[in-house]
Amino acid sequence: MLNLQSSPCSLTMPELPEVHRAERACNVNLVGKKIVHVGSQEDNLVFCDITKKEFEKELLNKVVVDTGRRGKYFYFLFNEGPHVVMHFGMTGDIRFKDQEIFQYRRPSKDDPKDWPPRFWKFTITLVELSNSSSQNVVMAFTDKRRLARVRLVNSPLQDPPISKLGFDPLQSMPNRQTFREKILMRHCPIKALLLNQSFSAGVGNWIADETLYQSRIHPAQYTNTLSDEQIMALYDNLIYVCQTAVEANADSSLFPSSWLFHYRWGKGNKAGAFMPDGEKILFEYVGGRTTAIVPSVQILIQNASRNDSYYTNLNIRKSNRQKRITIVEILQSENSAKDSSPKRQRTS
Numbered sequence: 001m002l003n004l005q006s007s008p009c010s011l012t013m014p015e016l017p018e019v020h021r022a023e024r025a026c027n028v029n030l031v032g033k034k035i036v037h038v039g040s041q042e043d044n045l046v047f048c049d050i051t052k053k054e055f056e057k058e059l060l061n062k063v064v065v066d067t068g069r070r071g072k073y074f075y076f077l078f079n080e081g082p083h084v085v086m087h088f089g090m091t092g093d094i095r096f097k098d099q100e101i102f103q104y105r106r107p108s109k110d111d112p113k114d115w116p117p118r119f120w121k122f123t124i125t126l127v128e129l130s131n132s133s134s135q136n137v138v139m140a141f142t143d144k145r146r147l148a149r150v151r152l153v154n155s156p157l158q159d160p161p162i163s164k165l166g167f168d169p170l171q172s173m174p175n176r177q178t179f180r181e182k183i184l185m186r187h188c189p190i191k192a193l194l195l196n197q198s199f200s201a202g203v204g205n206w207i208a209d210e211t212l213y214q215s216r217i218h219p220a221q222y223t224n225t226l227s228d229e230q231i232m233a234l235y236d237n238l239i240y241v242c243q244t245a246v247e248a249n250a251d252s253s254l255f256p257s258s259w260l261f262h263y264r265w266g267k268g269n270k271a272g273a274f275m276p277d278g279e280k281i282l283f284e285y286v287g288g289r290t291t292a293i294v295p296s297v298q299i300l301i302q303n304a305s306r307n308d309s310y311y312t313n314l315n316i317r318k319s320n321r322q323k324r325i326t327i328v329e330i331l332q333s334e335n336s337a338k339d340s341s342p343k344r345q346r347t348s
Contacts, residue, residue, distance in 0.1 A: 014088040015072065016169070016202030017245035022094050023074035024249075027067040029096060029137050030076070033126035034063045036136075040122040046143055047121075048151045058082055058152055059124060068156065071165045071201025075156040082152040085162065089147030095120075097138035119144045165201035169242045180231050183223050190226065190234070191219035192287035200238070206261055207245075209292045211237045213260040218300040219286040219293060225301065264292035 014022075038056040040047075047055060062078035069075075075085040086092070095101060095117045101110065116123055119142045128134040141150065153159040167174055174182065186193050193199050194208040203211075212219050214237040217230055226234070248254035255261055263281060266273030267290070273281040279296045 013090050013204060014092065015204035015207050016242055017250040019072050019074055019088060020069055020246050021250040023067050023069040030064045030126060031066060033128055033137060035059050035061060035124050036127050037125035038122065043121060043146065045146045046148050046150055048149055050152055063129065070157065070162045070171065071168055071197060073162050081154045083156050085151045085153055085156050086141065087149040089143060089149065091144040092148030093142045095140040095142060116140055117142055165197055166199040168201045169238050170246065173239060176232065176235055179235050183226060183231050186223040188223055189220045189286055190217060190223050191291060193223055195287050195289065205289045207241055209264065210241045210260050213294055213298060214241065216297050218298040219291045220300055260292055260294065
């Protein structure tokens, strides 16, 4: 069995590294086993378009042949469809019976021996196909705030919601030129773009802040004003932050001591929050989220503009497209006016 809790946890909502850790634990504990019992709660918020009885019927006697992750979603592939796709939301979690509690949030007050755990939404009991005498594995999916989501789909990667996601920084990162183009064609604060799951799947609040801090970019800087040097730093650090967190198995105590992550939680302290070198951390609201910023290195450039050929050509293409749209609208308006004008009747 995989030990899910080996060290202190962070005070964070589940993002790419935390979901990756949960998915890997499920892979080790569940693959190759048959589901022999399913229990579930009736919850039409957590379970999408499926009833308790339908969910239990679809999972019973299925064999878990693989697990996977894309962005903040993870899924189980069975020997036959449909398959289950899950999202933790803000407080979703997994538990394995008789194992230490998996945590990415504050230390749990729950006793690992209590089963089923509080706020459970479904439980599955599995047996080893190749060894019927082996101990059963029991897993629970929990969610306190009911913002998690559980779905049954025919093809996890080709069906919504996963099919609507943007690139995953560790699985499908675009090349540098494509990344540059994706950044420059937008016109919004860079943090807002990073949080957009249709742009970069799996990036949440702390990953966005850490990536921007490592890149020395202010979170409120508009995407279309970023220099090529800034965009390449963003590209490298987005991969670096996600990869480093995943290699640490989402154990924040193993994150580099220089990371903003360790010092960003002091917002409520009267003395304020500071980096180890004494630089002050400010908190602003950017991209709809509370954002940690080190203003001494993350400087917001006012009235920044780009003059390179790519951005100039982009503006020309947009202008021509707008002109074409305007012409079409005029023609449609004229045709509509002609159709609605009274027709002269013929006189015999």
